[in-house]
Amino acid sequence: MSTYRLDKLFAPRSVAVVGVSPRHGSLGLTFLHNLVEGGFEGALYPVNPHHREIEGRRCYASLDDLPEVPDLVIVSVPPRNVLDVIEDAGRAGVAAAIIATAGLGYGEGSLADKARLAARRHGLRIVGPNCIGVIAPRAKLNASFAVRGAKPGDLALVSQSGAVAAGLVEWAAHRQVGFSAIVSLGDKVDVDFSDCLDFFSSDGGTRAILLYIESIDNARKFMSAARAAARTKPVVVIKAGRHAQGAKAAATHTGALAGSDAVYDAAFRRAGLLRVLDLDQLFAAAETLGRQKPFPGKRLAILTNGGGVGVLAVDRLIDLGGTLATISDETLARLDAILPPTWSHANPVDIIGDADPARYSGALEALLADQENDAVLILNVPTAVTGAAEAAKAVADVVRRDRAKGFRQKPVFAAWIGEDPDSARVFEEVRIPHFSTEADAVRGFLQLVRYREAQNELMETPDSLPHDFAPDAAGAQRIVEGVLAQNRRWLDPLEVNALLRAYDIPTAPVILAKTPEEAARAAQPILAEGGTVAVKILSPDIVHKSDIGGVKLDLTTEEAVRKAAADIFERAARLKPDAAITGVTIQPMIRRTKARELIMGIADDPSFGPVILFGRGGTAVEVINDKALALPPLDLKLADDLIHRTRVSRILKAYRDVPAADERAIALVLVKLAQLAADLPEVRELDINPLLADHTGVIAVDARVAVAPVSAEARKGRGHPRFAVRPYPKEWERVIALRNGREAFVRPVRPEDEEEFRRFFERITPEDLRLRFFAPVRDFSHTFLARLTQLDYARAIAFVAFDRDSGEMMGAVRVHADANHETGEYGILLRSDLKGLGLGWELMKLMIEWAKVEGLREIEGQVLRENSTMLDMCRSLGFSIRTDPDDLELRIVTLPIATMDEPAKWAQTA
Numbered sequence: 001m002s003t004y005r006l007d008k009l010f011a012p013r014s015v016a017v018v019g020v021s022p023r024h025g026s027l028g029l030t031f032l033h034n035l036v037e038g039g040f041e042g043a044l045y046p047v048n049p050h051h052r053e054i055e056g057r058r059c060y061a062s063l064d065d066l067p068e069v070p071d072l073v074i075v076s077v078p079p080r081n082v083l084d085v086i087e088d089a090g091r092a093g094v095a096a097a098i099i100a101t102a103g104l105g106y107g108e109g110s111l112a113d114k115a116r117l118a119a120r121r122h123g124l125r126i127v128g129p130n131c132i133g134v135i136a137p138r139a140k141l142n143a144s145f146a147v148r149g150a151k152p153g154d155l156a157l158v159s160q161s162g163a164v165a166a167g168l169v170e171w172a173a174h175r176q177v178g179f180s181a182i183v184s185l186g187d188k189v190d191v192d193f194s195d196c197l198d199f200f201s202s203d204g205g206t207r208a209i210l211l212y213i214e215s216i217d218n219a220r221k222f223m224s225a226a227r228a229a230a231r232t233k234p235v236v237v238i239k240a241g242r243h244a245q246g247a248k249a250a251a252t253h254t255g256a257l258a259g260s261d262a263v264y265d266a267a268f269r270r271a272g273l274l275r276v277l278d279l280d281q282l283f284a285a286a287e288t289l290g291r292q293k294p295f296p297g298k299r300l301a302i303l304t305n306g307g308g309v310g311v312l313a314v315d316r317l318i319d320l321g322g323t324l325a326t327i328s329d330e331t332l333a334r335l336d337a338i339l340p341p342t343w344s345h346a347n348p349v350d351i352i353g354d355a356d357p358a359r360y361s362g363a364l365e366a367l368l369a370d371q372e373n374d375a376v377l378i379l380n381v382p383t384a385v386t387g388a389a390e391a392a393k394a395v396a397d398v399v400r401r402d403r404a405k406g407f408r409q410k411p412v413f414a415a416w417i418g419e420d421p422d423s424a425r426v427f428e429e430v431r432i433p434h435f436s437t438e439a440d441a442v443r444g445f446l447q448l449v450r451y452r453e454a455q456n457e458l459m460e461t462p463d464s465l466p467h468d469f470a471p472d473a474a475g476a477q478r479i480v481e482g483v484l485a486q487n488r489r490w491l492d493p494l495e496v497n498a499l500l501r502a503y504d505i506p507t508a509p510v511i512l513a514k515t516p517e518e519a520a521r522a523a524q525p526i527l528a529e530g531g532t533v534a535v536k537i538l539s540p541d542i543v544h545k546s547d548i549g550g551v552k553l554d555l556t557t558e559e560a561v562r563k564a565a566a567d568i569f570e571r572a573a574r575l576k577p578d579a580a581i582t583g584v585t586i587q588p589m590i591r592r593t594k595a596r597e598l599i600m601g602i603a604d605d606p607s608f609g610p611v612i613l614f615g616r617g618g619t620a621v622e623v624i625n626d627k628a629l630a631l632p633p634l635d636l637k638l639a640d641d642l643i644h645r646t647r648v649s650r651i652l653k654a655y656r657d658v659p660a661a662d663e664r665a666i667a668l669v670l671v672k673l674a675q676l677a678a679d680l681p682e683v684r685e686l687d688i689n690p691l692l693a694d695h696t697g698v699i700a701v702d703a704r705v706a707v708a709p710v711s712a713e714a715r716k717g718r719g720h721p722r723f724a725v726r727p728y729p730k731e732w733e734r735v736i737a738l739r740n741g742r743e744a745f746v747r748p749v750r751p752e753d754e755e756e757f758r759r760f761f762e763r764i765t766p767e768d769l770r771l772r773f774f775a776p777v778r779d780f781s782h783t784f785l786a787r788l789t790q791l792d793y794a795r796a797i798a799f800v801a802f803d804r805d806s807g808e809m810m811g812a813v814r815v816h817a818d819a820n821h822e823t824g825e826y827g828i829l830l831r832s833d834l835k836g837l838g839l840g841w842e843l844m845k846l847m848i849e850w851a852k853v854e855g856l857r858e859i860e861g862q863v864l865r866e867n868s869t870m871l872d873m874c875r876s877l878g879f880s881i882r883t884d885p886d887d888l889e890l891r892i893v894t895l896p897i898a899t900m901d902e903p904a905k906w907a908q909t910a
Contacts, residue, residue, distance in 0.1 A: 002225070002819040003199045005125050006191070008095035010181055010199075011139040012071035014043040016063060016094075018085050019077035019101075022054050027100055028076040029054070030145040031133065038135075038142030038149045045070060063088045074133070074143055075099045079111055082129070086115045090122030098143055099128035099186075106187070116189040131186025132162035135169070137179055138205060144184065153178020154207035155290050156200040158193060160185050160214045161240070164279070168210075171283055176428040177290040180206040192217065194225035198819035201229035208234040208289035210282065211273075214241060216264075219608040219724035223271055223631070224794040225819075227725075230272035231458065234294060234451045236285040237273045239264050257613055257627045263605040266629040270638075270725060272454045274447055281443060284435065288413075288444035291431040295411050297374025298449040299325035300442075301367045302348035305355040305391075306381035309417060310348030313379060313438040322446050325373035331366050338362040347373075354385045357394035364398045368410050375411040377441055380423075388416050392423035396430045411448070415441035457641070458790070469504060471672070473679040476502040480682045480707050490540055491705040493585045500700055503672045505688075507700040508590055512538065514583035519565035520558040522586040532556050532589040535564045537572055541579035543704065546619070548575045554589060561586070590692060590701050594658045596651055597690035598698075599627070600670060602677050604684045609722030610677040614670060616648035617690035632674035633727040635751060639667035639674075652693065659695040666693050678720050678727040682707045726794040732850065735804065738837040742803065744810055746846065749798040753809075754785045756800070760809040765832040771867045772829045774890075788814070795821070797850050799843055810834050813843040817856060824851050826861045828870075835869075844877055851897050859895045 015035060020028030028048075032055065035044055046054045049061040060066055063073070063085075073089045075082055075097055082101050089097055097119065104112035112129055119126050127134060133144030137152035146166045155177065159165040162184040169182060180203060183196055193211060200206040209229060216222045229235050242261040268275045276282050300317060302324075304310035314324055327335075327347050335349065339359065344350035349367065351359050360378070367376045378395055382388050395414065403409050412432055416423045419436035427434040435441040479499050483491055491499065497510045513519035523533040537550030545551050549571050552564035565584045572581055599617035602610055608631060615627030628645035630638060643649050643666060654660040669691065677683060685706040692699050710721065720727060733747040761769070761780050769777045791798060791814075798814035811830035817823070826847055830840050851859050862884065863870050871881060874893040884890035 002195050002821070003202070004820050005095040005123065006195065006199045008071040009125060009127065009134060009191075010136040010141070012042060012096070012141065014045065014068060014070040015040065015072045015074065015141075015143060016045040016047050016060075016066060016070040017074045017076065018047040018063070019075065019081075020046040020048055020054055020059070022051060026076075027145060028074075031074050031076060031100070031143065032057075034142040034144060034146070034149065039140040040142070041140055043068065043070070063092050063094070069093045071095050072143065073097045075101060075128075077101060079103045083111060083114050083118060086118045086124065086126070090119055090124040093122075094124055096125040096127070098131065098133050099126060100131060100133060100145065101128075102130040104129045104187070112187055112189050119190060126190035127183065128186040129189065130162075131184040132166060133184055135179065135182040137181075144182075146182075148173055150182055151176065151178040152180075153290060154180050154205060155210060155286060156180045156196070156203070156206045156208070157182045157210045157212075157286075158185065158196040158200075159183070159212035160188065160193075161212055162186065164212045167279070168283070168286065172286065175287065175424070177286055188217070192222075194218065194221040197222075197225040197229040197235070201225075201232050202819070206233070207293070208236065210286060210289075211235065211237040212282070213237055213239045213264075216267075216607055219267070220726065220794065223267060223608075223724045224726070224792055226268075226271035226273055227792050228795065228819075230454070234289055234448075235271075235273045236276060236282065236289065236447070237268055238276050238278070238282045239268075242277070257599075257603075257615065257622065257625065260605065260607075262627075262629050263608050263611050263631075266611060266631055267608055267724060269454075270631045272458045274451045274454065276447070280440070281447075284440045284444045285447050287435065287440075288433045288447055291433045292411050292413075292448065294448050294452050294455075295374065296452060298323045298446075298453075299372065299374045300445055301325045301327070301370065301373035301376045302379065303360070303363055303367060303376060304348050304350055304379035304381075305353055305360075305383070305386075306379065306417075307344065307348075307350045309379050309381055309438050310344075310350055313377060313415075313442055314348060316439045316442045317446075320442065320446050322442065322449070325370075327367075328370050328372045331370040331372070334366045334369075335363060338366070348379075353381070353383050355391070356386050357390050360391050360394045361398050364395060364412075365402075368398070368402050368412075373410075375413065375445060377413045377415065377438075377445060379438055379441075380414075380416045382416075382418055382420070388418075388420040389422035389426060392416065392420075392426040396426050396432065399430050399432060411445075413441050413445050466668070469668075469672070471504065471675060471679070472502040476676070476680060480680055483707055484682065484709055488540055489706050489708065490543060491707065492538055492540065492582060493536070493703075496703045496705050499676075499705060500688075500703060503676050505669055505672055505700055506698055507703070508587050511586040512583050513565065513586055516562045516565040516569070519584055519586055520562040523555070523561040524558055526586075526588045527556065527558065527561075532591075533561055534587045534589050535561060535568060536585050536587070537568050538582040538585050539572065539576070539579045540582070542572065542576055548572055590699055592692050592694050592696075592699075595692035595694040596648065596661055598648065598666065598693055599687070599689040600673060600691055601688055602673060602683060602686040603629075604722070608724040609720070610681075610683075612642065612670060612674050612677070614642050614666075615646050621689065630670075631725050632677050632723065633725065634671050634674040636664070636667050636671060637751075639670040642670060643667060661693040662695060662697050665697045666691075669698055678723065680707075681710045681720050681722055684708045726792070729793055729797070732797070732799070732846075734846075736801070736839075736842045736846075738839055738842075740837055742805070742837070744801040744839060744842075745804050746799050746801045746843070748793065749789050749791060749800050749812065749814075751786075751790045753789045753800060754782070756802075756809045757785050757788055757812075760812075760831065763831045763833065764829065768829070768832045771864055771870075772827065774862075774864060788812075797847075799846050799850075801839060801843060811839050811843060813840075813847045815847050815851060815859060817854065821855065822857045824854075824856045824859045826859050840873060844873065848877070848895065848897070856897050858897050861893045863891045863893055865889050865891055 017031050020032050045066050046059040051059045069092050073094050075085050135142050135150050137150050142149040146169050165184045200209050351363050414434040415438045493510045500507045511522040513522050533555045535552045537545050555561045597617040600614045612630050626647045630642045652661040688700045688703045736744050796816040800812045801810040813828040815824040815826040879893040879895045882892050
């Protein structure tokens, strides 16, 4: 349901507490007390049929007896009564409910599930069950049983754990950190992380979002919401259970390496979230984000009155991958003039233990003026010479004066060792992030650096894929269907070889032999050319061949091949007497003396579906454990990032007499595997180990593939039924005919189309640009173009038309769905010299078709009053047109796509 009716949850006009009692310490009474003490200004209605009055307030017997329908109902009744309350609230038209009650069970048929279904029928939103509630300080709403409320601010906290939420409220109360809202999700039968991300990403009062996650239920919904939110503001996440063991043993190296936490880490990285590992780091993030906006750059200058603590700060900075700033000659001279001769003359700037406030002020002013750093960290170690609070006041005064100049504010961080409360109050008044240790301060600084870097990475344009990469998806599908028709899980080596070749992945040839004599004959052509041979057991029941001695390598004669095959047959019969033996495979030994052994593959995660793995290969891959994961689909930029998150990437470079490996070829195989995963949802595990890589390219030496059936119902969904990130929708590619006999190839936009858009805009007249963007457009920056070409296909689409003869871009139409996936806003632009060909009409029809398939209720757009051509086309397509009440020069055009009542709509799409 996303943001549907959540405005009533966070800013209700009236609240009913069902299950309140006069018993001291009871849950309902605690909710009532917190609402009153929090200053809630709306109507409050206690509900309990056994009492006529509670705490001086009239108590009502039921929701039906209330004088109005409340926006929010708090449910604190025994589990057996929860469903009745939800039914009553739904029928009455209540917008939202918080179920604090625990013990409703889990899964289909539980009380929690029945409550969810009942609420959905009526469009009632539920937070919980088993949660501590919601706090929205701006609305003076403390609908929780936390010990205290929260100060107003611009951080949103969404926590699956009530204890973590309550703990952060306590921490914030002592640090003067404020919140736009705090949500305890509990068992999240309805409102979940995705809904909250959608709501707070568009909330003007929220500057950053903090998440405490234990599990994600709907990965695709989460990834779509997280990617959208992270593009607008920082999202910090802590995930519990990092070292939980998998529930089942994996059959491939890839499956064994793709642990649950590694997959979550890959998902957070793909979404652009900033991950922290513990509550200390989450508190540091809250401290930083609550007082400091993200900033460009990563060079840190350190100012300290204690040399040792300054060195510790540098150590922590380097440990965490930070950058220590240099000091310009001009600043060195300026510091020499105001500091004693014994100062450090380097970064960290040690102003000596007897530093007074004036020394702090002068040194900080010099560093803030220095262009060689991007931020300043100030450290103070308490001494008997100068009070910590006096030093803090000097720092605060300098920061105030610097901000008053009106230039870009250079971030300042502080760590007063020992956490002096008077100094803390000084920093809080000026909104300087402050910490009790140098390590926390450095971590807080780097969290903002990492966020900015993640945003830059999200906006990078990938290289274009080779034009000749056209996988034989149909042929690969036939291979998989043949295996499934035989009720087999594993492809045999010949099928694996054919599958990889269908996706143009270089692989060593494989020949089947059913007897030792056939093996010798199959090896003869290879041996005749001076090659050597590998013989391997082929059995659907023996996955790990080496476990039974089923692999013989470096065979140089036909007799050696014959003997090796006979020995393998004998060992298999003796050690695996129940195994079905198909034969042995004959492969040429691949000799690449300076090649690196790599592993890559596809694993299936129960939450996020297919994941792509890359790392160092060989027989000891689990012991080495040098790997990285990414969620498909991949482009070359994402594949390159995946490679460079491993240690083995270092030896892909040239060293000594070893030439550099072909990293583009490696990245291309990863992209091809991601495409294979998108085309073939039946592939559950794929393992290439080793993949040999050197300066000549790559070749797969050994591979295994496991498959499982996919239901026809699952295939009816949009895109791959298990992909967490919706892949490029190739099914929308088509050719359209234009009025002058020309043809256009139309396809969804790709991230690598940025340069095409740049050239396209050069062919648009200033007047046409003004009509499209409502203002003159002169700056086609990377950021501007990236927002047009890098879309989340789950929420938006842009169709780009190319001339089939010249390949030039002719025009584009885009539509972006709102968070509820209900209304889509469209925009269209054609090359100025191509009007009158019917291209705009065809693109608009395609956009409308997409909206219908996606289930949008309506499409809406804004058109300037003078743009008569667009208005005429909208009329012809059935759009209604009205004047924008806020701007008489604008017309709002609206096309109904589907009509249904609210409850039915949400029952079908949530």
